[in-house]
Amino acid sequence: MFAKSLGLSLMLSELKVMFTRRRTWAMLFAIALIPILLATAVYLSADRLAPGEGPPFLDRVTQNGLFTGFTAMLLAMPLFLPLTISVVAGDTIAGEAGLGTLRYLLIAPVGRARLLVVKYLGTIAFTLAGTFTLMIAGAIIGAIYFPVGPITLLSGDVIQIPEALWRMALVALYTTVSMMGMLALGLFISTLTTIPVGAMTGVLIASGVSQILDNLPQLSWLHEWLFTHYWLDFADILRQPMELSSFGSNLLLQLGYIAFFGALAYGRFTSKDILS
Amino acid sequence: MKLSKRWIPSLVVPTVIAAGAVAIPLQASAIDLPDVTPQQLMLLMDGSVTGFSGTIVKTSDLGLPLMEMSSMMDEQMVEQIEEKMPEGFEDFTPQLIEQNLLTEAVALLAGTHKIRVYASEVGIRVQILDPMSQRDLIVNSEEFWIYDAKKATAITSALETQVSEEDLATAQAEAQAKLEEYAAKLQLDISSPEAVANYLMDMISEDTEVSVGKDHMVAGRTAYQLIAQPKAENSLIESVVISVDSETGMALDVSVYSVEKESPVFEVGFESISFEAPSADLFSFTPPPGTTVNDLDLANEYGDDLAELEAMLREKSQDSELTEVEKAALKAELEAKFEEELGTGSMPEVLGEGWESVAYLPTIPADVPMEMLENQLFADLLVQVEGGKVFSTPLMNILITDSGEVYAGAVTIGYLQEVAAR
Incomplete structure (x- = not known):
């Protein structure tokens, strides 16, 4: 009972620290800038894209402002979202160690395993905040610049605005789940070092390498094991009926990564001497 | 130093994952169905399925280049690249391949596609799940639609289905009479499906070896394997393997093996399937606003x-x-x-028969974009042989003779040359 409430209070204090940091808000603001810049650029550019021209979804933005969120997610997925998230994931343990606060954190009667879980859940909370910020900022800026109406799905079916908002939330959830494996990797790397920047870079490089490997047809046997493999499949939510198989495979894959790197992080963090 | 107990999970987790990755596919082949003969299997395939929905995955390993790369370019982009390209680097400007039905067919043939199929008595809907896009085919009793989400275009046409019952009855009676006449000629008892299966089996056995393979799981269902192996020695096809659902008799997977490769060069199969009739509103379609509709x-x-x-x-x-x-x-x-x-x-003439048939065209059809043949990716696939060039894939060889004649077939290059020489 006591331990349980302690875990909860630790979680709350972790969230409080994270969301009172100026850095967190700056990163959320930067994420919000993606759809804002995208919509502004499309709005100001004189020539309208014909359907099928340019990157996927871009031509749809002018027809329906609600599409801005989806298009922005597509653009942010390969680099920008992993970048901000690797900052948070790499910071988890290494950040505390770097600041010299890890020692004091462990003086409290909290198991190291529990601290790891709390730190990990904290990064998931930030990812959720990030993906929802992107979708919401996209919907708002799109509604300001462009007409808003029922959304055309990839299968040609049209859905009403409430249903469209529901699907936007699902896309945000899907991308959050997609990031969970990378967050676990970040947590593990973060236990290896006391230099947060090192951990952040490590995570970002891993996501880059994984995406490159995913594009090499010679390595097709490896593809379904890469944590970035299903990242762009959030488009399956925009089909009618919704294609849930990619979500299922993605969840299974991410859980595998969580188990693998979670176990490694546990092994490392609970057995090492904390010197800082 | 003794390794801390705390590292145990780090060893257990990968072991469990690896064991799962090995055991799950093994489990799929560890089933045992009652034994059947090829004839019985063919009878089973006669069963009728009225409604289902499923996801099909198509993979091919034909050595064809992926066409999607060039379709991401348009003329403007190519012009821009040409302008900016420094002298001496002209070779690096991308070539634009004109998109037509042929290139689309090649694109559809090469690579991997995920396709959802819904069928019931009301209609049929096929969805090709492209990344970030989708192509739909909707057929119901009144009309058909082809919708392309990327280009926001739709093709439609009304279907003539107003056949009077009387006409239908006479047509059926005629067909029945013809069938009986034919059966009498062959001295075949068509009222007995076994006899028909035996007869078909005899016909097929003339140039094909038919056998039943290992029982296995496809799309979560138990399935028999019907294996057809060509007897013709010049055939490029090693075997065609059809997985037949043990309950409904529906073909769940078709794999084509080439003599040149060990893994299937072409495979179409269900990844998941349900035999419940899908909801009827899937089969009606209204083009969304902003769609260019082409009414055929x-x-x-x-x-x-x-x-x-x-x-x-x-x-x-x-x-x-x-x-x-x-x-x-x-x-x-x-x-x-x-x-x-x-x-x-421009329909090709067919020379020979069975597995060794060769299609012959006096000239290269006009709708083959010549840029495609000049494209480096395709040029690599063209092999110079005596008397012409051969476009070679593991399943098919196409010989273009120096005089411009075209011979194509699922046969060896040597056999194509032999046919061309006749």
Whole structure:
């Protein structure tokens, strides 16, 4: 009972620290800038894209402002979202160690395993905040610049605005789940070092390498094991009926990564001497 | 130093994952169904499935280049790249391949596609799940639609289905009579499905070895394997393996093996399937706003042609009686006109039969974009041989002779040359 409430209070204090940091808000603001810049650029550019021209979804933005969120997610997925998230994931343990606060954190009667879980859940909370910020900022800026109406799905079916908002939330959830494996990797790397920047870079490089490997047809046997493999499949939510198989495979894959790197992080963090 | 106990999970987790990755596919092949003969299996396949929905995955390993790369470019982009390219680097400007039905067919054939299929008595809907896009085919009793989400275009046409019951009954009776006549000629008892299966088996066995393979799981269902192996020695096809659902008799997977490769070069199979009839609203389609709709209106076009022909005939018949020669000339003229319109003029001639059939064309068809042949990716696939060039894939060889004749077939290059030399 006591331990349980302690875990909860630790979680709350972790969230409080994270969301009172100026850095967190700056990163959320930067994420919000993606759809804002995208919509502004499309709005100001004189020539309208014909359907099928340019990157996927871009031509749809002018027809329906609600599409801005989806298009922005597509653009942010390969680099920008992993970048901000690797900052948070790499910071988890290494950040505390770097600041010299890890020692004091462990003086409290909290198991190291529990601290790891709390730190990990904290990064998931930030990812959720990030993906929802992107979708919401996209919907708002799109509604300001462009007409808003029922959304055309990839299968040609049209859905009403409430249903469209529901699907936007699902896309945000899907991308959050997609990031969970990378967050676990970040947590593990973060236990290896006391230099947060090192951990952040490590995570970002891993996501880059994984995406490159995913594009090499010679390595097709490896593809379904890469944590970035299903990242762009959030488009399956925009089909009618919704294609849930990619979500299922993605969840299974991410859980595998969580188990693998979670176990490694546990092994490392609970057995090492904390010197800082 | 003794390794801390705390590292145990780090060893257990990968072991569990690896064990799962190995055991799950193994489990799929560890089933045992009652033994059947190929004939019985063919009878099983006769079963009728009225409604299902499933996801099909198509993979091919034909060595064809992926066409999606060039389709991401448009003329403007290529021009821009050409301008910016420094001298001496012209080779690096991307080549634009004109998109037409042929290139789309190649694109569809090469690579991997995920396709959802819904079928019931109301209609059928096929969805090709492209990344970030989708192509839909919807067919119901009144019309069909082809919708392309990327280009926001739709093609539609009304379907003529107003067949009176009387016509249907006479047609059925006629077909039945013909079948019986045919059966009498073959001394075959068509009321016994076994006899029919045996007869078909005999026919097939002339040039194909048919056997039943290992029981296995496909799309979560137990399935038999029907294996067909060509007896012809010049065939490129090693075998065709059909997985048949043990309950409904539906084909769940078709794999084609080439003599040149160990893994299937072409495979179409269900990844998941459900035999519940999908909801009826999947089979109706209204193009979303902003779609360019192209109404083919087949019936009207046909009607126009017919009216024109009738007018021509009337005009001619007014010139008193036609002589036999004139009639023949008129017939030839009409046939030529029809051939031109229907494009049957470029239909290939088939030489040989069975697994060794070779398609022959006197010239390269005009709708093959020549840029495609010049494209480096394709040029790599062209092999210089005696008397011409061969476009070679594990399943098919196409010989283009120096005189421009085209021979194609699922046969070895040597056999194609032999046929061309005749």
